[in-house]
Amino acid sequence: MMDLVTVQIIRNKVASLVDEMHYRFYRSGYSTVVRESRDFSCVVLDATGRLIVSPPMFFHAPVYKHMVGRILELYGVEALCPGDIFVANHPYEAGLPHVSDMGFVAPVFADGTLMGFVGSIAHKADIGGTNPGSTSGSATELYHEGLLIPPIRITDAGRRLEDIERLICANSRQPITVMGDINAQLAAIEMGVERIGTLAERFGRAEITGAFACILDGAATQLRASLAALPDGTFHAEGCLDSDGVDLDTPIHLEVTVRKRGADIEFDFTRCGPQAKGPVNLRPSMVEACVFYSLISCVDPSMQFNDGIRDVVRLKLAPNTITNASAPAPVSNYMMVNRRLVDLTLEALSQLNPSRAIAHCGSSNALGIAWEKSRPGHPTMQYELVGSGAAYGGGNGKDGTSGTATHLSNVHITPIEILETEFPCRVVRFDLVPDSGGKGRWRGGLSIRREYELLEDATVNCRFEKTLYPPRGVAGGENGARSRIAVFVGSENQRDLKASSRLTMKAGDHLLLQCASGGGYGDPEQRDPNAIAHDLAEGYLTTDPRT
Numbered sequence: 138m139m140d141l142v143t144v145q146i147i148r149n150k151v152a153s154l155v156d157e158m159h160y161r162f163y164r165s166g167y168s169t170v171v172r173e174s175r176d177f178s179c180v181v182l183d184a185t186g187r188l189i190v191s192p193p194m195f196f197h198a199p200v201y202k203h204m205v206g207r208i209l210e211l212y213g214v215e216a217l218c219p220g221d222i223f224v225a226n227h228p229y230e231a232g233l234p235h236v237s238d239m240g241f242v243a244p245v246f247a248d249g250t251l252m253g254f255v256g257s258i259a260h261k262a263d264i265g266g267t268n269p270g271s272t273s274g275s276a277t278e279l280y281h282e283g284l285l286i287p288p289i290r291i292t293d294a295g296r297r298l299e300d301i302e303r304l305i306c307a308n309s310r311q312p313i314t315v316m317g318d319i320n321a322q323l324a325a326i327e328m329g330v331e332r333i334g335t336l337a338e339r340f341g342r343a344e345i346t347g348a349f350a351c352i353l354d355g356a357a358t359q360l361r362a363s364l365a366a367l368p369d370g371t372f373h374a375e376g377c378l379d380s381d382g383v384d385l386d387t388p389i390h391l392e393v394t395v396r397k398r399g400a401d402i403e404f405d406f407t408r409c410g411p412q413a414k415g416p417v418n419l420r421p422s423m424v425e426a427c428v429f430y431s432l433i434s435c436v437d438p439s440m441q442f443n444d445g446i447r448d449v450v451r452l453k454l455a456p457n458t459i460t461n462a463s464a465p466a467p468v469s470n471y472m473m474v475n476r477r478l479v480d481l482t483l484e485a486l487s488q489l490n491p492s493r494a495i496a497h498c499g500s501s502n503a504l505g506i507a508w509e510k511s512r513p514g515h516p517t518m519q520y521e522l523v524g525s526g527a528a529y530g531g532g533n534g535k536d537g538t539s540g541t542a543t544h545l546s547n548v549h550i551t552p553i554e555i556l557e558t559e560f561p562c563r564v565v566r567f568d569l570v571p572d573s574g575g576k577g578r579w580r581g582g583l584s585i586r587r588e589y590e591l592l593e594d595a596t597v598n599c600r601f602e603k604t605l606y607p608p609r610g611v612a613g614g615e616n617g618a619r620s621r622i623a624v625f626v627g628s629e630n631q632r633d634l635k636a637s638s639r640l641t642m643k644a645g646d647h648l649l650l651q652c653a654s655g656g657g658y659g660d661p662e663q664r665d666p667n668a669i670a671h672d673l674a675e676g677y678l679t680t681d682p683r684t
Contacts, residue, residue, distance in 0.1 A: 139344075139351045147340065147348040151181045152190045154332050158257070159193070162325040167317030168262045169559060173551040174522050177259030179325055181333065182242070183349045184251050185209075187444035190352075195442070196234065196475060196545040197258045199425035202444055203232025204240050205254055208288045214251055217244045220295030222326060223288050226264065228279070229464040230287040232422040234471050237261050237271045237283060239319070241291070243326050247337035252346050255329035257322050261315050262518050265308035269507030270518050274382040274600040274637025276416045276467040284308040292323070314516045353445035360449045361400035363436045367489055371396050374484035375408075378477055379605040381415030382470060382637035388606070389413055389459060391478055395485045400449070404428045404482070407455040415637070416469035418462035419478075421454060423471050427478045428452060430545055435486035435493045470637070472546070473602035476501040479544045484611065496530025496581055496656030497608035498543040500620045504650060505598040506591075508561055519560045522548050523650055528582025531575065531614055531658035536668070537582030539569055539654075539677075561592040561644075570618065570651060571679045575607075577614030577657025578664050583677055584618050586651040588626060593644050597624075603653035604636045614657030621651040 158179035166172045178192035186205025191198050207230060208223050222243040225231035233240055242256040264271045266283035276282050284305065291301045302319070306312035337345050372395040377388035390410035396403045412418050428450060433440050454461035459474065480497040487494035506519040529537035542548050553564045566588035575581035601620045608617035622634040626647035634640075642648065661682070672678040 139347045143340070143344065144348045144351045147336065147345060148190065148352050150336055154329060155179055155181060155190050155192060158325040158329050161328060162257065162259070162321050165321035165324060167314045167321070168516070169551055169555060170260050170262065170520050170522070171318050171321070173555055174548045176522060176548050177257065179257045179329065180255070181329065182254040182256060183346070183353070184253050186254060187353055189349055189443055191442040193547045195430055195547065196423065196426040198442065199429065200232050200234065200240065200258060200422045201242065201256050203422050204256070204288065205242055207231050208242065211288060217251060218294050219246045220292060221290060222292035222323060224286060224291040224301070225288040226286045228420050228468050232420055233258070234423055235272065235282065235468045236266070236279065236285060237264055239264070241322055241326055243330050245330050245333045247334065247342035250342060252337065252342050253333060253349065255326050255333060257326055259318060259322055261318060262516060262520060263309045263311040263315065268505070268598055268639070269310055269596065270505040270520050270598065272469045272503065272505060272600065273416060273467070274470060274598065275639065276469055277383060277414050279465040279467050282416065282467055282469050311516050311518055353443055356441060356443045356445035357448040359440055360436065360446055363440070364397065364402055364449070365400045367397065367436070369398050370489065372485040372488040374481040376477065376481050376609070377606050378417060378474060379602055379636040381413035381417045382600070383415035385635045389417055391459065391481055393478070393482050393485050395489065397489060402432070402449065403451040403453060405453040406458070406460040407453055409459045412457050412459055412462040412466045416467035417459065417474050418466040418468050419460050419471055419474055420468065421452070421461055423475055424452060424454065424460045424478070426545060427475055427482055431479055431482040431486055434483060435490050470600055473501040473600065476544055477602065480608070487611065492533055494611055494658065495532040496537070496575060496577070496611045496614050496658045497617070498530050498655050499527030499582065499584065499608060499617065500601060500603040500653035501527070502602065502620065502650065502652055503600045506560070506562070507596040507598070509594045510561065512559070512561060515559050519556070519562070521551050523550070523587070523652060527652045528574065528584060528617070528655040530581045530608060530617065530655035531577045531579035533658060534579065536579050537574060537655035539574070539582035540585050563590040563592060564588070565590050565647070569677070570654070571676055573618040573654040574677065575610045575615045575617035575655060575657035576661040576682070577610055578659030578661065579657065580664070580672070581608065581610070581617045581655025581657050584652050584654040586649060588647055588649045591642055591644055591646050591648065595642055596639065597642050597648060598639045599634065599637065599650070601636045608653050608656040610656035610658065612658055613660040615661060617654035617656045620653040621649070623649040
């Protein structure tokens with residue numbers, strides 16, 4: 138039996154280490170997607186790859202178990218040694234979200250015995266492929282999305298393998314930026330390995346591994362108890378993505394059925410549409426992220442996530458579908474599918490626990506601008522996660538939040554000052570859109586919009602969602618506003634684009650991006666007059682709906 142005080146001390150030490158690794162990485166990163174958006178995670182794992190403490194980038198959390206499992210399958214424990222670091226970005230070989238996300242894991246030893254791993258996953262500025270920036274809204278096979286790296290060593294017993302580094306750089310349009318981020322990532326991992334070793338010296342290897350087991354078992358026990366207190370039943374929700382990015386006129390069907398009996402729960406995605414030609418396919422690790430996040434949100438948001446929850450939750454997936462694609466189906470746009478899948482999973486779970494219901498949230502969007510000319514000393518690739526400034530739907534007792542990351546990611550929106558310093562662009566508008574939040578007793582969060590003036594010629598790649606199917610309101614609330622992409626704004630050629638688009642623009646052209654807002658919750662007629670007055674005073678509404 139472990140002393141529970143010691144278990145909690147070790148857990149807090151691990152959580153502090155994860156925070157320290159994150160801080161070291163983003164303060165050392167080269168790319169804006171690391172330095173500003175913080176599209177990365179750092180973690181500590183047990184000897185089988187099970188996550189001990191969740192990182193802020195939640196959707197990375199289930200990936201590590203798949204990556205470490207594949208490393209152990211390929212190499213075996215006996216082939217690992219202190220100083221090893223493995224790298225992979227392969228969605229099918231290692232469970233990574235998409236090719237642009239590069240994962241690193243290092244084994245940790247104490248007394249000559251494997252006791253765990255330290256890991257990190259981060260988006261890379263460019264890893265090859267058809268498009269600058271690698272991510273694509275119109276890829277039709279995985280090979281279009283960049284260099285594929287199955288799990289291999291990049292550091293062998295403490296010796297950096299420069300051949301692997303040169304291979305990665307040779308396949309990137311931004312080798313200095315990519316290698317700078319890799320060096321920062323490896324430094325964070327090396328620090329993590331050292332700190333876990335120090336913990337083992339202080340507490341002993343058996344105490345550390347025993348605490349890990351207690352932490353994992355505790356999460357499973359807590360979830361079972363919370364589920365047992367809720368009613369049994371079968372719950373269902375379905376909806377559509379705008380398209381797969383290739384066939385822009387055909388929506389993509391998503392569907393989830395939740396079956397709950399006592400302390401057991403199953404999520405069935407077998408009726409989702411067949412895997413798509415375009416890059417909206419998911420690997421099981423991403424479906425797990427949606428399910429674990431939604432379940433904790435519904436059952437007990439104070440619950441601490443770790444991989445012990447895997448012992449409680451069952452997933453049912455059909456092969457060759459959107460939620461369980463087969464290689465070489467492309468996966469670049471996984472995040473917008475994740476967000477839509479979370480909306481639907483939360484909608485189904487709201488029937489299990491209505492007090493935790495929430496309307497559908499704003500969109501997940503990404504913008505890539507490949508500049509023909511960059512500023513001296515700066516990269517030519519501008520990559521932004523515009524969805525980090527989306528909006529939450531209204532919930533039971535609370536309005537939706539505006540201009541914040543929704544679900545899963547917790548990424549930051551890149552500040553205007555950084556964009557205008559790093560790249561030849563000018564942001565001429567960045568604001569909330571009045572009257573855009575879905576109406577309800579509790580309204581949805583408002584859309585944000587950004588308008589850019591291009592100061593150099595560039596190729597623009599937009600990957601947007603919810604341009605056709607708006608965020609749904611629930612319990613009588615109205616739908617939120619749809620996403621919008623407008624090009625050549627202010628000219629006679631101004632027009633709106635479809636969700637996934639790539640085009641060439643000239644210096645002086647304007648581009649407008651508007652994220653979807655949140656849906657409303659409850660009957661709008663029941664909205665508190667004081668809340669309406671507040672919205673009018675803040676400019677969230679332009680007219681009083683009561684007049």
